[in-house]
Amino acid sequence: MPLDTSAYSLALLRVDGRRWNELRRIHAQIRTQAAADGSSYLEMGHTKVMCVVNGPSEPGPRRGATSGGGSGGGQSKNAEVAVNIVIAGFSSVDRKRRGRGDKHILELQSTISQALAASLHTHLFPHSTINISLHVLSQDGSLLAALINAATLACVDAGIPMTDYVAACTAGSTSTYAANDEGADPLLDMNHQEEQELPGLTVATLGDSDRVAVLVCESRVQVSRLEGMLAVGVDGCKQVREILDRVVREKGIKMIQEGTVERGVGLNDMELD
């Protein structure tokens, strides 16, 4: 039987061999679906998600048929961000069917929608809708963070103007709530096992500023430990932003080299290798 999270204190190593302040391996790609306006694929450890963005688009002539728009779109001054999440049945160990009205999924959708609506320049696209489809292929903790990161990348790919990256990650604490251990180390980027056993939160910041865009904590933890967890989480978001930024830049350079797009005016003095 593999060890559980209580073994951390033995050698300051987590269940997967990381230190307290280390992210898992993040791998990301953008423009994975040529047919979509924007798309991305992102892995945080074994959590794997895909994102496709369509829009901003104005509602078609057959109003009412496009139920994806919902109440927004039409009259409002800002574009509406509609998020749709599909969690594949095979994504977790136990094959679990989630219905359409699953509360957990609805909450994830609205969280992501609100976070993006705040950083995208939605006022540029009145009466229109930005459709974000997220597909979860594999789950191993930090799902909300991975979804936010993938959605950010896909929006960048779609060319929707935005203030900055919305970069997210999770943070936790090395001992359980009941243990009430004041000296517990904070943890960065929790995997599934850690999420099961330890308290944790998800945080997203705007770019590399300390401005928190999303903060979700669904477990019980002592207030005294919260500050440390939040600090580590914000720090992690900055690292995630660097990684996302690198992915975007590398893809951009590649596209220029391949001649897919023209070299922009400001890019003349930029080195392309």
Add this chain to the structure above:
Amino acid sequence: MASLKRSFESDPFAQNISSKVYVRSTKSGKVQKIVREVYLRQDIPCSSKLCNACLKIAPRDAANRPISFVLSEKPAGTSVFTQGHYIVPDTNAFLSAMDLFEQSSAFYDVIVLQVVLEEVRARSLPLYNRLVSLTKSEDKRFYVFFNEFRLETYVTREENESVNDRNDRAVRKAVKWYNEHLSKTSKKAPAVVMLSNDRDNLRKAKEDDIPAYSLADYVSQLKDGEQLLDMIPELEERDALIEKKPGQFLYPEHYTLSKMNTGVKNGLLHQGIFNVSPYNYLEGSIRVPAFPKALLILGRENINRAVDGDLVVVEVLPKDQWKQPSTQVIEEEAVTMNENPTEEGSDLISEKERKVLQEEAKRTLAKTTEGHALPTAKVVGVIKRNWRQYVGHIDQSSVSSSAAQGRKQDSVFVIPMDKKIPKIRLRTRQVAELLGKRILVTIDAWDRTSRHPTGHFVRSLGELETKAAETEALLLEYDVQYRPFPKTVLDCLPKEGHDWKVPASMDDPGWRDRQDLRDLLICSIDPIGCQDIDDALHARALPNGNFEVGVHIADVSHFVKPNNAMDTEASIRGTTVYLVDKRIDMLPMLLGTDLCSLKPYVERYAFSVIWEMNSNADIVGSRFTKSVIKSREAFSYEQAQLRIDDASQQDELTNSIRTLLELSKKLKQKRLDAGALSLSSPEIKVHMESETSDPIDVKTKEHLPTMSLVEEFMLLANTSVAAKIYEAFPQTAILRRHAAPPKTNFDELANQLRVKKGLDLSVESSRALADSLDLCVDPKEPFFNTLIRIMATRCMMSAEYFCSGTQSYPEFRHYGLASEIYTHFTSPIRRYADLVAHRQLAAAIEYEAVHPAVRSRGRLEAVCKNINVRHRNAQLAGRASIAYYVGQALRGKATEEDGFVMKIFSNGFVVLVPKFGIESLIRLRDLAEPEPAATYDAETYTLTTSGSREVKVELFQKVRVKVTDQKDETTGKRGVKMELVSTY
């Protein structure tokens, strides 16, 4: 089109990532495939103080404190490794010889590999916990090296390689790495030695030039190795069993786990805890949900290597093989006395056993009284062994004369103190030293080829019958934690020590929300010599004619804060254990007998329950508060009684005790009217000589009205508190319940009463039972009623702690006390449950915030489970201690006493002597020489002997017995022996 396919090469991180894939099956039988990431790194230090390179990469925690290095720079050497060495044991070494690693004479500087730790955890959680506590002990210097996360020592499983082989390879690779790594640090670096008991692993290590030894070879290199050698089990030979011919198997094979699981799910097999009858070692019983009565398991072959307490799976035999429970007493030692421990007989059942069994069979066949046969089953597999360490002594008769002198390894039998445990075959080199000693042994295995389980020696407790050895044996046998409190616990005590006082200034934070009750006339009433005074009382008349009554309980929760080391220790100990001459405290002395104890004339913190009662003892109002009190006097029961009886004492304090007594009588009457049972168990007291503390006399305890005074108010306080905390925490209140006993429990007793005395026992409700017990009187014999009460008590369920969310409200009922809801609140110094109740009550009255530990249901359930076990063990240990001292007190004396027959077998009967509170078996062969023939009539419970001595013994009969002491050769205990003098 962009492709999702990606290669790892482009990723700088990728080469250091691996994943662990394993398959597990869940309880419901599903198979799950789990994939976990593993990040391989190079900054996991070797933790040797010699190594400077690793010091630089020592990991730091969030507060930037580096982890300290464990392995010493000058490790001990052996005869082979004079330069010093570190040890790397493999999994089997830990699993089979954990005791060895806990020795203080050797086994320092040990490297515990992660792979080993994981395997130990998978195989045995208790051993894992012991290993983890070793790694946390500072002086043993155990270091956990996470080899699976270090790039250099990680191994991937090869094709066709078993998991075990892969793990063994990982161990070897880690040892090799350690040796190479340390050789860089200095020329005379310590060697890193692998210890294994697996031949295959040792051989492969030799091939790779890795220093490796079997445990036995290693220990013999140590200076004092001789004594340790016995603690080592045999070298393991994989697949050794298969080579044996099938004809040699003595026992049927156990089913595979999956076969058992399927069987249990289909309802074909049944799962339960195996219990051995205390009178007959060849008879066991098992309670399963599918049958209302316990299933019977008879005979060695059907028991099939199950040991008392194991979780086993049984198969019910066809109806024609059902038997009735034996009416004979069969003691293992008497039957298997002459077995030879070195040679295994080829027959499972020896001649003698066969004879005993045949007699049984004859009897059952002779009168196949319909309906008397019980469902009988056989064990088909063991799900979980519940083996612990057993206290016993070496059977003198199993020792060959040559072994008693030489150093040769020899097989002997160890007879455990617990009669339900079979003899254990032990291989030892120190027979001569261990003879006549109390020793601690563990069971290693029980093969199909071996009639008895095999085990190994752990340590010696001392000479048989010495007070120290017997007391320790008792504590070990009942799993009582008796080691002194560790420093971490003592650090939690108040710094002032005995000088601690209630702060004089009322502004002190200690006084926050505390009521000042120092002017009340409070006193405590306890047994003589009581030092840990939990409770004190007061009563005073109110102007409106009512009375104010207060129960004040020591405020232990003020000193013991949740989740610190002291709290954890107390929750493990669960209760204070009272032995005749010794008390094993739950809390350190400073608190128990001083700071918390409500001693007279000093101010103490208390938790008070205060009622207003009318003269009918009906409660008009009640409140709970933390308080400061000053007890005026600490009475003993006798002193208090004398004061009450002395009419000339008219001071306020005495009068208030009289008030309490009056009220308590009314409370008791109300309780009895509601159907509370007054049960009985023989209670006696051993008088000790004050200087030598040798027992000199045995007396039955007297019952004084002042005892029930205290009892009534404690019951009332407990009930009030239970209602309060349940109201505040409907899901997580800690309560105590006493389930109504199943009616079938009383079948036997009711039948006996009807046949022998023409009395009826009705058990519909506790009220009916209480009434019918009151009617069970024999005008000629006043003790008869008590006897029946003792026997009825044994038919009851035992009361238990539980967490309110786990039961529905009607199940809360306390059957014996006839109370709807009950908890323990009044003895927080000696019971952990009371301490939890205190915390919950404090939170319920909003004195302090609710601590997570007292509202997490999972944790409370774990606490309840533990304290239920501890509570029971403490009772058993207390009784065993009394039994031991009664034996000592009677030493060399012979008296004739009256006794009563409690139980009858076809070859003996059990007599209870009320004066000493002891019961003992008188066998037919004790009656006369040669053993008289006897006929037993199960219908009328009558045993009639003929031949060498003619007596007729009936159940409930009063008999005259001669009580002497005798050292029981089989268990090595000194106990009483009774001889029948005459029947009345």
